[in-house]
Amino acid sequence: xxxxxxxxxxxxxxxxxxxxxxxxxxxxxxxxxxxxxxxxxxxxxxxxxxxxxxxxxxxxxxxxxxxxxxxxxxxxxxxxxxxxxxxxxxxxxxxxxxxxxxxxxxx
Amino acid sequence: xxxxxxxxxxxxxxxxxxxxxxxxxxxxxxxxxxxxxxxxxxxxxxxxxxxxxxxxxxxxxxxxxxxxxxxxxxxxxxxxxxxxxxxxxxxxxxxxxxxxxxxxxxxxxxxxxxxxxxx
Numbered sequence: 001x002x003x004x005x006x007x008x009x010x011x012x013x014x015x016x017x018x019x020x021x022x023x024x025x026x027x028x029x030x031x032x033x034x035x036x037x038x039x040x041x042x043x044x045x046x047x048x049x050x051x052x053x054x055x056x057x058x059x060x061x062x063x064x065x066x067x068x069x070x071x072x073x074x075x076x077x078x079x080x081x082x083x084x085x086x087x088x089x090x091x092x093x094x095x096x097x098x099x100x101x102x103x104x105x106x107x
Numbered sequence: 108x109x110x111x112x113x114x115x116x117x118x119x120x121x122x123x124x125x126x127x128x129x130x131x132x133x134x135x136x137x138x139x140x141x142x143x144x145x146x147x148x149x150x151x152x153x154x155x156x157x158x159x160x161x162x163x164x165x166x167x168x169x170x171x172x173x174x175x176x177x178x179x180x181x182x183x184x185x186x187x188x189x190x191x192x193x194x195x196x197x198x199x200x201x202x203x204x205x206x207x208x209x210x211x212x213x214x215x216x217x218x219x220x221x222x223x224x225x226x
Contacts, residue, residue: 041219087151095141095151097150098150100149
Protein backbone atom coordinates (compact mmCIF):
# COMPACT_ATOMS: atom_id res chain seq x y z
CA UNK A 1 0.00 0.00 0.00
CA UNK A 2 0.85 3.65 0.03
CA UNK A 3 1.87 5.53 3.15
CA UNK A 4 2.51 9.25 2.82
CA UNK A 5 3.01 11.37 5.92
CA UNK A 6 3.16 15.10 6.39
CA UNK A 7 2.47 17.34 9.39
CA UNK A 8 -1.12 18.42 9.88
CA UNK A 9 -0.58 22.09 10.58
CA UNK A 10 2.12 24.74 10.59
CA UNK A 11 2.03 28.41 11.50
CA UNK A 12 4.53 31.05 10.49
CA UNK A 13 4.92 34.80 10.32
CA UNK A 14 4.72 36.87 7.17
CA UNK A 15 8.17 37.17 5.60
CA UNK A 16 9.47 34.04 7.31
CA UNK A 17 10.47 30.66 5.88
CA UNK A 18 8.57 27.43 6.43
CA UNK A 19 9.62 23.89 5.55
CA UNK A 20 6.97 21.21 5.07
CA UNK A 21 8.30 17.66 5.27
CA UNK A 22 6.85 14.63 3.54
CA UNK A 23 7.92 11.03 4.04
CA UNK A 24 6.63 8.22 1.91
CA UNK A 25 6.60 4.46 1.62
CA UNK A 26 5.00 3.41 -1.63
CA UNK A 27 4.97 0.34 -3.82
CA UNK A 28 6.18 2.32 -6.80
CA UNK A 29 7.74 5.70 -7.44
CA UNK A 30 7.93 7.86 -10.51
CA UNK A 31 8.36 11.23 -8.90
CA UNK A 32 6.81 13.42 -6.24
CA UNK A 33 4.49 16.39 -6.62
CA UNK A 34 3.70 19.29 -4.37
CA UNK A 35 0.35 21.03 -4.77
CA UNK A 36 -1.20 24.06 -3.11
CA UNK A 37 -4.89 23.96 -2.31
CA UNK A 38 -6.96 26.83 -1.00
CA UNK A 39 -10.14 25.94 0.85
CA UNK A 40 -12.92 24.87 -1.51
CA UNK A 41 -10.68 24.94 -4.56
CA UNK A 42 -8.86 22.36 -6.63
CA UNK A 43 -5.13 21.77 -6.12
CA UNK A 44 -2.70 23.82 -8.16
CA UNK A 45 0.68 22.47 -9.22
CA UNK A 46 3.76 23.78 -7.41
CA UNK A 47 6.61 21.41 -8.17
CA UNK A 48 7.64 17.99 -9.39
CA UNK A 49 10.79 16.12 -8.36
CA UNK A 50 11.86 12.90 -10.01
CA UNK A 51 15.60 13.00 -9.28
CA UNK A 52 17.34 13.60 -5.96
CA UNK A 53 18.16 17.18 -5.12
CA UNK A 54 16.70 20.62 -4.85
CA UNK A 55 14.41 22.25 -7.41
CA UNK A 56 14.01 25.98 -6.99
CA UNK A 57 11.17 27.98 -8.47
CA UNK A 58 10.91 31.51 -7.20
CA UNK A 59 9.87 31.60 -3.55
CA UNK A 60 9.17 27.87 -3.54
CA UNK A 61 11.76 25.10 -3.53
CA UNK A 62 11.32 21.36 -3.29
CA UNK A 63 13.82 18.70 -2.29
CA UNK A 64 13.79 14.97 -2.83
CA UNK A 65 15.83 12.07 -1.43
CA UNK A 66 14.63 8.82 -2.97
CA UNK A 67 16.87 6.64 -0.78
CA UNK A 68 15.31 8.15 2.35
CA UNK A 69 11.77 8.36 1.01
CA UNK A 70 11.76 12.01 1.94
CA UNK A 71 10.85 15.32 0.41
CA UNK A 72 10.30 18.83 1.64
CA UNK A 73 8.70 21.99 0.30
CA UNK A 74 10.35 25.23 1.32
CA UNK A 75 8.34 28.42 1.23
CA UNK A 76 10.36 31.61 1.52
CA UNK A 77 9.33 35.20 2.13
CA UNK A 78 5.92 34.06 3.25
CA UNK A 79 2.93 36.12 2.20
CA UNK A 80 -0.58 36.09 3.59
CA UNK A 81 -1.84 34.54 0.35
CA UNK A 82 0.37 31.51 1.03
CA UNK A 83 -2.06 30.44 3.74
CA UNK A 84 -3.37 27.20 2.26
CA UNK A 85 -3.11 23.45 2.42
CA UNK A 86 -0.01 21.91 0.83
CA UNK A 87 -0.31 18.40 -0.52
CA UNK A 88 2.51 15.97 -1.14
CA UNK A 89 1.67 13.37 -3.80
CA UNK A 90 3.64 10.38 -5.02
CA UNK A 91 3.42 9.56 -8.70
CA UNK A 92 3.12 5.90 -9.55
CA UNK A 93 1.22 6.28 -12.84
CA UNK A 94 -1.52 7.60 -10.61
CA UNK A 95 -1.23 10.02 -7.76
CA UNK A 96 -1.38 9.08 -4.10
CA UNK A 97 -1.81 12.08 -1.85
CA UNK A 98 -0.76 12.79 1.68
CA UNK A 99 -3.35 14.27 4.03
CA UNK A 100 -2.03 17.77 3.47
CA UNK A 101 -0.40 20.38 5.69
CA UNK A 102 -2.39 23.47 6.53
CA UNK A 103 -0.10 26.49 6.65
CA UNK A 104 -1.33 29.61 8.38
CA UNK A 105 0.60 32.82 7.78
CA UNK A 106 0.21 35.47 10.44
CA UNK A 107 0.99 39.15 10.14
CA UNK B 108 -2.26 26.11 -21.41
CA UNK B 109 -4.18 23.17 -20.05
CA UNK B 110 -7.61 24.00 -18.72
CA UNK B 111 -10.02 21.55 -17.16
CA UNK B 112 -13.58 22.52 -16.32
CA UNK B 113 -16.19 20.86 -14.17
CA UNK B 114 -19.93 21.31 -14.18
CA UNK B 115 -21.72 21.99 -11.99
CA UNK B 116 -19.49 23.73 -9.48
CA UNK B 117 -21.93 22.91 -6.73
CA UNK B 118 -25.13 20.91 -6.47
CA UNK B 119 -27.65 20.12 -3.78
CA UNK B 120 -29.84 17.08 -4.26
CA UNK B 121 -32.27 15.00 -2.27
CA UNK B 122 -31.40 11.61 -0.91
CA UNK B 123 -32.16 8.86 -3.42
CA UNK B 124 -31.70 10.94 -6.53
CA UNK B 125 -28.82 10.76 -9.01
CA UNK B 126 -26.38 13.50 -9.88
CA UNK B 127 -24.14 13.79 -12.93
CA UNK B 128 -20.88 15.72 -12.85
CA UNK B 129 -19.05 16.61 -16.05
CA UNK B 130 -15.32 17.02 -16.49
CA UNK B 131 -13.99 18.59 -19.67
CA UNK B 132 -10.50 19.26 -20.94
CA UNK B 133 -10.95 22.50 -22.83
CA UNK B 134 -7.75 22.90 -24.83
CA UNK B 135 -6.24 19.44 -25.01
CA UNK B 136 -7.25 15.84 -25.52
CA UNK B 137 -7.16 13.65 -22.44
CA UNK B 138 -6.93 9.94 -22.96
CA UNK B 139 -7.04 9.47 -19.21
CA UNK B 140 -9.09 11.27 -16.59
CA UNK B 141 -9.09 10.70 -12.86
CA UNK B 142 -11.87 11.20 -10.36
CA UNK B 143 -11.09 12.11 -6.75
CA UNK B 144 -13.19 12.68 -3.68
CA UNK B 145 -12.19 14.92 -0.82
CA UNK B 146 -13.95 15.08 2.54
CA UNK B 147 -13.49 18.16 4.74
CA UNK B 148 -9.95 18.56 6.06
CA UNK B 149 -8.87 15.34 4.38
CA UNK B 150 -6.75 14.71 1.35
CA UNK B 151 -7.79 13.72 -2.11
CA UNK B 152 -8.70 10.07 -2.49
CA UNK B 153 -8.58 8.58 -5.96
CA UNK B 154 -11.89 6.97 -6.83
CA UNK B 155 -11.29 5.77 -10.36
CA UNK B 156 -9.21 6.08 -13.48
CA UNK B 157 -11.11 6.62 -16.68
CA UNK B 158 -9.68 5.87 -20.12
CA UNK B 159 -11.44 7.06 -23.24
CA UNK B 160 -13.51 4.35 -24.83
CA UNK B 161 -13.01 1.73 -22.14
CA UNK B 162 -14.35 0.88 -18.71
CA UNK B 163 -13.11 2.82 -15.73
CA UNK B 164 -10.77 1.24 -13.22
CA UNK B 165 -12.08 1.72 -9.71
CA UNK B 166 -10.01 1.89 -6.56
CA UNK B 167 -10.58 -0.60 -3.81
CA UNK B 168 -13.64 0.22 -1.76
CA UNK B 169 -15.31 2.38 -4.41
CA UNK B 170 -18.65 0.98 -5.56
CA UNK B 171 -18.67 0.91 -9.34
CA UNK B 172 -22.45 0.53 -9.48
CA UNK B 173 -22.91 3.64 -7.37
CA UNK B 174 -20.34 5.85 -9.05
CA UNK B 175 -20.84 5.45 -12.77
CA UNK B 176 -18.07 6.83 -14.93
CA UNK B 177 -18.30 7.40 -18.64
CA UNK B 178 -15.44 8.66 -20.79
CA UNK B 179 -17.09 8.90 -24.17
CA UNK B 180 -14.69 11.31 -25.82
CA UNK B 181 -11.16 12.61 -25.47
CA UNK B 182 -12.42 15.78 -23.83
CA UNK B 183 -15.29 14.64 -21.64
CA UNK B 184 -15.72 12.31 -18.70
CA UNK B 185 -18.80 12.12 -16.50
CA UNK B 186 -19.30 10.84 -12.98
CA UNK B 187 -22.84 9.93 -11.98
CA UNK B 188 -23.56 9.42 -8.31
CA UNK B 189 -26.56 7.13 -8.27
CA UNK B 190 -29.06 6.97 -5.41
CA UNK B 191 -27.13 9.58 -3.52
CA UNK B 192 -27.13 9.60 0.26
CA UNK B 193 -25.95 12.22 2.76
CA UNK B 194 -22.68 10.33 3.26
CA UNK B 195 -21.89 10.95 -0.41
CA UNK B 196 -21.73 14.67 0.29
CA UNK B 197 -18.20 15.64 -0.62
CA UNK B 198 -15.96 17.64 -2.93
CA UNK B 199 -15.47 15.78 -6.19
CA UNK B 200 -12.47 16.74 -8.29
CA UNK B 201 -11.47 15.47 -11.69
CA UNK B 202 -8.13 15.69 -13.39
CA UNK B 203 -7.13 15.14 -16.97
CA UNK B 204 -3.90 13.61 -18.14
CA UNK B 205 -2.30 15.36 -21.08
CA UNK B 206 0.29 12.72 -21.89
CA UNK B 207 0.10 9.37 -23.57
CA UNK B 208 -2.38 6.84 -22.22
CA UNK B 209 -0.80 4.72 -19.53
CA UNK B 210 2.14 7.05 -19.26
CA UNK B 211 3.32 8.74 -16.07
CA UNK B 212 0.85 11.18 -14.63
CA UNK B 213 3.27 14.08 -14.83
CA UNK B 214 1.01 16.25 -16.89
CA UNK B 215 -2.15 15.99 -14.86
CA UNK B 216 -4.41 19.02 -14.64
CA UNK B 217 -7.15 19.44 -12.08
CA UNK B 218 -10.64 20.77 -12.55
CA UNK B 219 -12.07 23.30 -10.10
CA UNK B 220 -14.13 20.70 -8.26
CA UNK B 221 -17.83 20.08 -7.62
CA UNK B 222 -19.31 20.45 -4.18
CA UNK B 223 -22.10 17.89 -3.72
CA UNK B 224 -24.51 18.17 -0.82
CA UNK B 225 -27.12 15.47 -0.36
CA UNK B 226 -30.00 16.36 1.93
